[in-house]
Amino acid sequence: MSILFGEQKSPDLEGFVKDNALILLPVGQTEEHGPHLPINTDSIIAREIASAVCQRMVSEVPALVMDTVCTGYSSAALKNWPGTIVLQPETVIDALCDTCVSLIEMGFRRIAMLSIHGNHQGIMRMVARKVADATDVYPVAVFPIALGMERFLEVAQAGPEGSCHAGELETSLMLHLAPGLVDMEKVTEPNPLRPASRFSKGVFWSTWGRERSKHGYYGDPTVASAETGKVAFDAIVEETAAFLAEFCKETS
């Protein structure tokens, strides 16, 4: 049976509601990713993580993956290169809230939004709060990259500053997941971010416009590899599935 929400027929969904199925909603974005990665990189990675997590969990918990949300919010700095579609944060919040509420009105109780796009973290936290306030059902916002970061950093060549936007991590993940869409000949030099200050964990300062990326990537894609991508992807999927198993126990 298909794990895709969109391939179900309406009566089949009643069965999934009865079984308290987990609904995974990958939230991507369309934005420039340097000269070497496609503009739908965030959507591809979010979709692949969600389907691998679903495949891994489905023998224990009924689960479905929704079609990936492909447009959201990006900082204006990324409009310096073609390919970036920017919805206002309020629009993204509304769209995600309405999607969750529609699922809840169908009877679903376990909803997990997943995004690898940093600009969506604050937005998805707000969605999780607003939906919970309005419905007394508690969707979760998952940031899978953070869950796999420790194991990625064990094999990363460029350190934490090398893996922001279209840097070592995303490029490695794409070399693992969709190598035909990556053009490594286009990356010739790193564009490291300024090192994080010791206060970084306690402050948020939107500085992408000040980083002055030359090529549209932030970090170091030159050292990316499919092997690193596989280590990161496997860690991300394992940790995300482990968390969601916990989430399902809490929402049984």
Ligand SMILES: [Zn+2]
């Ligand atoms: Zn990205």
